Amino acid sequence: MATPVKVYGPPMSTAVSRVLACLLEKDVQFQLIPINMAKGEHKKPEFLKIQPFGQVPAFQDESISLFESRSICRYICEKHADKGNKGLYGGTNPLAKASIDQWIEAEGQSFNPPSSVLVFQLAFAPRMKLNQDPKAIKLNEDKLAKVLEVYERRLGESRFLAGDEFSLADLSHLPNAQYLVTVADRAEIFASKKNVGRWWDEISTRDSWKKVLEMQNTASN
Numbered sequence: 001m002a003t004p005v006k007v008y009g010p011p012m013s014t015a016v017s018r019v020l021a022c023l024l025e026k027d028v029q030f031q032l033i034p035i036n037m038a039k040g041e042h043k044k045p046e047f048l049k050i051q052p053f054g055q056v057p058a059f060q061d062e063s064i065s066l067f068e069s070r071s072i073c074r075y076i077c078e079k080h081a082d083k084g085n086k087g088l089y090g091g092t093n094p095l096a097k098a099s100i101d102q103w104i105e106a107e108g109q110s111f112n113p114p115s116s117v118l119v120f121q122l123a124f125a126p127r128m129k130l131n132q133d134p135k136a137i138k139l140n141e142d143k144l145a146k147v148l149e150v151y152e153r154r155l156g157e158s159r160f161l162a163g164d165e166f167s168l169a170d171l172s173h174l175p176n177a178q179y180l181v182t183v184a185d186r187a188e189i190f191a192s193k194k195n196v197g198r199w200w201d202e203i204s205t206r207d208s209w210k211k212v213l214e215m216q217n218t219a220s221n
């Protein structure tokens with residue numbers, strides 16, 4: 001039996017939950033190692049050896065260490081091409097893979113910047129008893145709405161972002177979108193757009209993602 005891979009970080013972290021969703025889709029055994037961020041464990045020298053920026057997640061597969069959630073997901077898919085959801089990263093088709101990469105980049109470069117500000121402002125700041133910044137909220141709501149106009153057109157042409165199959169590109173959006181819909185109470189951002197709303201309903205109800213949400217609930221209780 002292969003040694004389970006190790007994921008370091010709390011499941012509530014958006015970047016950690018991206019990796020967990022990928023592992024569950026690929027049916028890869030893993031061990032989640034809690035990192036107490038409130039106590040600054042992610043800034044300790046031992047942790048910086050595997051994540052030099054002092055962020056979560058960090059990932060280990062035997063002697064290999066990796067950071068950056070989207071790169072970790074790509075590695076998991078490449079290494080375990082024949083396990084679980086085989087098409088998650090396009091299988092052996094270079095064009096399918098390039099299309100998935102294109103939309104993973106769109107997530108990281110266009111969707112993530114405004115949505116992560118909104119997640120922080122609307123979901124985390126109140127929990128951390130920090131003041132919200134209304135200007136930053138408005139600016140990033142407008143930016144995200146523009147990004148989602150592109151998504152709305154794309155999702156009018158295909159069922160998922162990179163084509164007619166669920167892929168790593170769709171999966172990468174789950175963590176921020178989930179916080180916006182639930183904790184930040186901004187379901188309208190997605191539901192107000194016909195195709196985006198349909199896409200969100202479909203991707204957010206996958207078994208893999210429901211398991212991640214269960215892990216988050218268990219960890220927060």
Ligand SMILES: N[C@@H](CCC(=O)N[C@@H](CS)C(=O)NCC(=O)O)C(=O)O
Binds near residue numbers: 054056057067069070
């Ligand atoms: N681009 C990185 C982002 C990692 C990241 O921002 N992690 C956050 C939690 S979601 C973190 O560790 N924040 C604490 C810090 O930056 O000190 C990835 O996708 O892995």
